[in-house]
Amino acid sequence: MPNEIQVTVIIPTYNRCELLKDNLKRLQNQSFVKSEYEIVVVNDGSTDDTEKVVKQAALNSKVHIEYLYQKNQGQGIARNYALRFARGKIVIFIGDDMLVLPDFIKQHMKFHRKHLAPNAAVLGFVAWDPRLEITPFMEWLTNGSSIFGKFGGHQFAFEKLEGKEKADYNFFYTANLSLKRELLQKHPFDSRFSSYGWEDIELGYRLTKKEGLVLYYNPMAIAYHYHELNESSLAHRMRMVGKSAHLIHAKYPELGKVPSAKKKFVFKLLSNPLSLWFLKVLKTFSGDRLSAIYYYALSKKYFLEGLELYV
Secondary structure, rough: OOOOOHHHHHEOOOOOHHHHHHHHHHHHOOOOOHEEEEEEEEEEOOOHHHHHHHHHOOOOOOOEEEEEEOOOOOOOHHHHHHOOOOOOOOOEOOOOOEEEEOHHHHHHHHHHHHHHOEEEEEEEEEHHHOOOOOOOOHHHHOOOOOOOEEEEEOOOOOHHOOOEEEOOOOHHHOOOOEEEEEHHHOOOOOOOOOOOOOOOHHHHHHHHHOOOOOOEEEEEEEEOOOOOOOHHHHHHHHHHHHHHHHHHHHHOOOOOOOOHHHHHHHHHHHHHHHHHHHHHHHHHHHHOOOOHHHHHHHHHHHHHHHHHOOO
């Protein structure tokens, strides 16, 4: 009699077929019983060879791989679609640019077997892939404490969790996260968050309010982020964050995701052309030691543009 599926790993993907190939290979070689987990890949309207890569990986695989396709609608909607096919009691979300270690699933399950409550979730650790050359911009992006120990980049802030066993909804990072399937089926991602920004934090906050979410942190559930990013990517990302801020503010104004008039004034002062020029000069002459404040100011410029463009 076949073993019951315990875990479903869900991967939304868009035009990253070569990286997805490595992603799937690592997931197929986990130190976890092969018949007790499955992988569901949702092709979010890719135009590359994603379908071919996934179906090739599924051939003769000891791990069941489910391939799904949808027109490009965003990660949240893709995850909701995958949940309709998920059989595992535990669902693990990862990004298509995340490359996991061999004990990745085992580390997530270690915590879920210890914390059986329906509202218990597990956050794993994400680090830049060791093969990448980490630039000052990439360092800033994943350090939420780079300025006065409080402000920093917007992607991850794992340094704030050092020595902690739990995290709050602000760390509901779907790049490396697991939850009980029944909880997700009861509370899916909000489909209105179709562009980049806030769809994961919104769900984390909603689960906290309605279900008393307890997010445990396991730094040993490691995924390496293989994605070179540079300053040119910041404009689109932060404009989308600004656009989505209106959606989350409409649902939860108490979070203050749309800044007050006073905070907007401060952001505009920090990110006006003269300020940015001065901060860029400081960045250059400091040998990038003062780059964090420049990137922070630049991010606020684009964030404000997103707020104003998409009212």
